[in-house]
Amino acid sequence: MHYRNREVEQVRKIAYDCDVLVIGGGIVGLSTAYAITRAAPGTRVTVLEKEAGPARHQTGRNSGVIHSGIYYRPGSLKARYAVEGAAEMVKFCAEYGIAHSVTGKLIVATEREELPRLHALVQRGRENGIPVRELGQAQITEYEPEVRGVAAIHVGTTGICDFVAVARQLGEASGAEIRYGARVVRIDRRPALGVAVRTADGTVLRARALVNCAGLHCDEVARLTGDEPGMRIVPFRGEYYTLARPELVRGLVYPVPDPAFPFLGVHLTRGIDGEVHIGPNAVPALAREGYGWGVVRPREVGETVAWPGSWRIARRHWRYGAGELRRSVSKRAFTQAVRRLLPQVRADDLVRAPAGVRAQAVLRDGTLVDDFLIRETARAVHVLNAPSPAATASLPIGREVARRALAVLDRD
Known part of the structure; x- marks a missing residue:
């Protein structure tokens, strides 16, 4: 009892720089900061982001789609949070004047x-409470005159928005201190006393609780904290084109996905900027931020290769991977994939656009983690799998992470 009292007294004497320290300034990290200050006004939150601005990776390099939640297993976090998050995202964008549209x-x-x-x-979709209209072959052209298929479904709650603007607004509205250019290099956690974090420039910050929303680097941050996450991020690059003849596509057109994979296949998306984005495929990236074949980081490649789950994925899904690689290196092959949906498209219509990288959590046995994965340890909350539809679901994800972080503070 006396030992416990001494620990409590030590906590009271520590000069904390903040109550909660969030690592990662993407949409999930900024949504978490927003949710914490909404749920517990007066809580001091600091966000550390290694880039010069918010949302430079997964948040800012996707199709900009507000997903309905139709793809995800009923009862899963993805299903629940996507359905809730889609409605909340539209409301948030309307409240703050952020460009968006519910297109279906x-x-x-x-x-x-x-x-x-x-x-x-x-x-x-019906189990998840999503309105779905079934279409015959002739009805497809009512929505998309140039698209061909044998049947389709129309999902009315899907939309588009500017997720980078959303992330920036979440940061501003949170009132949190946001430090850009702050790359975390060391974490010293003492369960009785809190967490100390050192950044690359030598700055040390002390907090009562740590939240890891580091996306592509979340497993590395977990290990810096002293936790073994039981998974590794295996980066998959998604390559995009824009359509030189955007008049061929009115809205959003997706293929039927393969349920064995968390990827949705090459799709057509008229974005909030008016351009039609085509993609992505899914190929292994040679760096966690490997946005092209020329970006290679040997240490990161070595870590991926050393993880047993990577080899098990390769053995299990090599045929699928070979097709994706072929579409990556051959514009003709990519065009053929697009022509299944849009027969009029030609290779000359496709203009290379910036790629994205998906932070996919993979277990030791080669399982691709299919749901959002959030784990709590002493003084820390780790978001270990939050790829698409995390941007759509960012508001409910942020609330859940905030709830867990505030519980850490309540235990002091």
Whole structure:
């Protein structure tokens, strides 16, 4: 009892720089800061982001789609948070004047073999409370005159927005201190006393609780904290083109996805900027921020290769991966994939656009983690898997992470 009293007295004497320290200034980290200050006004929050501004990686390098939640297993965090988050995201954008639109989207079966999977999506959507309209071949052209398929479904709650603007607004509205250019290099956690974090420039910050929203680097941050996350981030690059003839596509058009993978396939997206974005594929990246084949970081490649789960993925899914690689190196092959949905498109219509990288958590046995993964340890909350639809679901994810972080403070 006396030892415990001494620990409590030590905590009281420490000059903390903040109550909660959030590592990562993407949309999930900034949403967490926003949720903490909304739930507990007066809580001091600091966000550390290694880049010069917010949302430079997954948040700012995607299709900008507000996902409905139709793809995700009923009862999963992805399903619950995407459905809640889509409605909240539209409301947030309207409140703050952020560019957005609820466009709806088509999911199109191009072959009869895909019809059972399309019908399964209809059932899943209904279980998740999402309005779905089934379309025959002739009805597809009512929405998209140039798109061809044997059947489709229309999902009315899907939309588009500017997620970078959302992230920036979340940071401003949170009232948190946001430090850019602050790369974390060391973490010293003492469960009885709190967490001390040192950045690359030598600055040391002390906090009562740590939140890890480091995205592509979340497993590395977990290990810096002293926690073994039981997974590794295996980066997959998604390559995009823009359509030189945007008049061919009115809105959002997706293929029927393969349920064995968390990727949605090459799709057509008219973004908030008016351009039609085509992609992404999914190929292994040679760096966590490897936005092109020329970006290679041997240490990171070595870590990926050393993780047993990486080899198990390769053995299990090599045929799928070979097709993705072929579309990466061959514009003709990529065009053929697009032509399944949009027969009029030609290779000359595709203009290379910036790529993104998906931070995919992989377990030791080669399982691709399919749901959001949030883990709590002493003085820390780690967000270990939050790829798409995390931007859509960022407000409910932020509330859940905030709840756990505030519980750490309540235990002091």
